[in-house]
Amino acid sequence: MASPLERYAELKTAADATYAGWRTPQRPRIDVAIDTSSLANGARATRDAIEANISERNAVVDLGRVHGYGMQWLHPLVTITFPDGASVVYGPVRAEHAALIVDIATGAKPATSTLAIGTIAGERAGIPSLREHPFFALEPKTGRRLIHRLGFTDPENLDHYIATGGYHAAARMLDRHQSPAQVRQELIDSALGGRGGGNFPAGTKWNFLATAPGEEHYVICNADEGDPGAWVNRVIMEGDPHLLIEGLIIAAYATGSKGGFIYIRDEYPLAIARMEQAVRQAQEAGLLGEGVFGTEMNFELRVIRGAGAYVCGEETGLISSIQDSRGMPRVKPPFPAGAGVFMKPSNVNNVETYANAPMVIEHGAQWYLEYGTERMRGTRLFSFSGDIQRVGFMEIPFGVPLGGVIEACGGMLPGLQLKAIQSGGPLGSMLPAREVPNLSMENAPFSALDALMGGGGIVFLSDRICTIHMAEMFTQFVEEESCGRCTTCHGGNQRQTEIIRRTIAGEGRHEDRHNLALIDRTLQFSNCVHGQFSPKIVRNTLRFFSDEYERHSAGRTCDALECEGLIRFRITNQGDPRLAEAQDICPVAAITGTPGRRTLDEAACIRCGACTDVAPNAIVREAKPATPRLVALS
Ligand SMILES: Cc1cc2nc3c(=O)[nH]c(=O)nc-3n(C[C@H](O)[C@H](O)[C@H](O)COP(=O)(O)O)c2cc1C
Structure with missing residues (x-):
């Protein structure tokens, strides 16, 4: 019978051939980044227009897909890979650029274009390497670790994952009969901390489950990611779904679990679809189910669609929801390792925590410890958004200064000043700009200010926001x-x-x-x-x-002019033709009258601001004049 590494070698040989044909294709290929952020920015229309253009012209060009590279302010992103293996990233590519992109792919137009951002493989004269972009200045100099496949593989293709080293860690672990205790010890030595926000040592948590009584153990992946501004788990699931599966196989082996669940929030349909597809692919390849890699290990993994409640992200609420009960957290103890899903011992970790496990097992704890700080080891994925020039995600070592992050993000949008940063979601924190010099990207400096760094999302708020x-x-x-x-x-x-x-x-x-x-x-x-x-x-x-x-x-004023009770809207220019549009758009019909004689009824107005958005030169948003306040008679 073939050993796990022999089975892996068979899979790898076939995968290498497929992947080599993709990396250096015979015909040029246009890959549109298809992920939730790209789709929200019109990637579907871009893809359709490119497809139509290729077919109209009978162009000798293929069309493929990748996950975005992190530069979400430039979405939709498109990568052209030429037969010599050079890949150039372009963005933002809209439907109207379809002909230009096809021209570049066929060689009718030069690769240099105002839309060219950088090369990710090979060279093209006049186009810098994407890694030189200031957005990536804080990423590890030796290259990305956790998300090294993004942009370089089709996330829906199992062969691409295997050809780029995927499933080797799991196969070797099973082949060498590395004991579950050794695997857990490697995790402990790596100091990998839980990425859900708490940084609890993953290996120690796995020990709790491994040593729990009974035969029926479960590993559960928390993919309920609900904090506004945090989408790092989504990136892993949409961009490299097999990485998470491999992490869960390692966790299952290390903890003696035969069953696993990936609980994904309902608002992530693409992540759900990609994870379900990846699970099917892994089952068909003999990497999940009965006899993982031909060994005696059995591991059934299921994707669960979340119930759409924030509190289902809390581990006991999540467990309850998996069981089809109402998603209600319960008092701890007992912790999940004592009584988890179906009251059986279970381990709950965040997506990114599991996704780090293959790296630790493949390269060893010492390699993993190269980055990060004394208290938080390794790199982590962060998503940055708000009023900054460059919205996107990057993988950075723990401990880099927050000031450097703002620089990498290009600073604030023109004319805006940083006022606050919001991190850790609705249960997290809001810190003023003056604290930024004291903050680095790890939990301790945030905690010192009674704040939370949280699960990977930081939102930069400008002075136009009222805190x-x-x-x-x-x-x-x-x-x-x-x-x-x-x-x-x-x-x-x-x-x-x-x-x-x-x-x-x-x-x-x-x-x-x-x-x-x-x-x-x-x-x-x-x-x-x-x-x-x-x-x-x-x-x-x-x-x-x-x-x-x-x-x-006390002062009854809102400097940012946002708070409904402290502002009003007033028509200042009856001659502006856009007033008609403002009148139409008002959801409560507070604007009435005919051209030249329109009035805005302050009592009816709900201060939504839709009118001034469409007619900024005709309607002002201003502070409501102070009303006399009742004063107690002495
Ligand atoms: C209301 C609430 C929501 C939470 N949402 C998430 C979530 O979306 N993802 C997550 O990993 N942890 C979330 N947590 C933390 C989990 O309860 C748990 O600590 C975490 O999944 C453990 O994983 P880790 O050790 O890998 O960090 C939430 C906690 C609370 C109280």
Whole structure:
């Protein structure tokens, strides 16, 4: 019977041939980046237009797909790979550029074009290497580790994964009869920490499961990624789905698990589709199911579509949801290693945590330790968004300064100043720009400020944002997403939201600060972290944006002109033809009248701002004149 490495070699030989034909194709190939961010930026229309152009002209060009490279502000991205193996990335490529792209691919036009961003393989005179782009300045000099396949493989092709070294770590682990304990020790030595935000050592957690009683153990992947501004798990699942599967095979072997679940949030349809497809491919290739790589290891892996609730990201809520029960966190202990899915011992890790395991097993703990800091080892994927010039994701070593990140992202959009950074999602934090010099990309400096770095997403907020308005958005979200099990959480969050909402409505009260602090203290008694962390953003706002809070509450002004109760809209130019459009778009018909005689009814207006968006020269958004306040008679 063939050993796992012999089986792997067979798969690899076939995969190498397929991949070589793809890397250095006989005919030029145009790969459109197909991932959620690209699709949201019109990649489907770009692809359709290129396809139509190729067929109209009968061009000798193939069409393929890759995952984007991280430069999401330049989406839709397109890569042309020429028969000599050179690959050039172009963007943003819109449908109207289809003919140009096909011309470049066929050689009718030079590869240099204003749309050319850089080469990712080979050379083309006049086009720099993509790695020289300042956006990648903070990535490891020796190249990407976790996401090295992005842009270089078709994520839907198992052969591409295998040809680029995929599944070798799992095959070798099984072939060498490396014991589960040795695998866990390698993980412990690598100091790989949980990427869900807590940085809990993955190897130690795997030990809990491995040593738990009973035969029926499960590994569970938390892919519920719900924080706004965080999409790093999605990148892994859409860009390199087999990496996650290989990580789960390693975890299953190390913990003696025969079953596994990948719980993916409902809002990630492409990630779900790609993961389901990859699981099928792995099953057909004998890498999952009965007899993994021809060994005695059995491992059934299932993809579960999430229930669409934020709190299902909390591990016990997630377990409950997998069982088809309502997604409600429960009190811990028992922890999942004691009583997990179907009350059986289970291990829950984040997508990126599992996805790091093949690297650790392939290259060893020492290799893994090369990057990062004393407290947080390795590299991690971050997504950066907000009012910055370059929105996208990058893989950076822990510990790089946040100031360097802002530089790599090209700084703020023209005319805007950085005001705050939001990290860790709705249970996370909001820190002012003045703290940026004190922050590096690891948990400790954030914790020192009572903040959270979180699960990989950082949003840069400019001075056009009102932090109290932002806090209201988060408090409302956390209130709605409270599972309702404990009164402390759902009642406390209702009260917190009421106060913040009243503040932005221009009705802040002197006693609000005191009451918010009281609610904060009470919420610490919630059953789970959802309730316990829910007052964090408000607490940050009161501490770091105290002046702004006071101006809302006592001064009745919102400097950013965002808070509904403190602003109004006024028609200033009756002659502007766009007023008609503004009148049409108003969802509550607050603008009435005929050309030259239009009026805006302040009482009916809901301050959505749609009118001034379409007619910026005719309608102003301004501070509402102060109304006299009742003063107690002495
Ligand atoms: C309300 C709430 C939502 C959470 N959402 C996620 C999530 O989307 N992804 C995640 O990995 N962890 C999330 N967590 C943390 C998980 O409970 C758990 O700690 C994590 O999946 C462990 O994985 P790790 O050790 O690999 O970090 C959430 C926690 C809470 C309280």
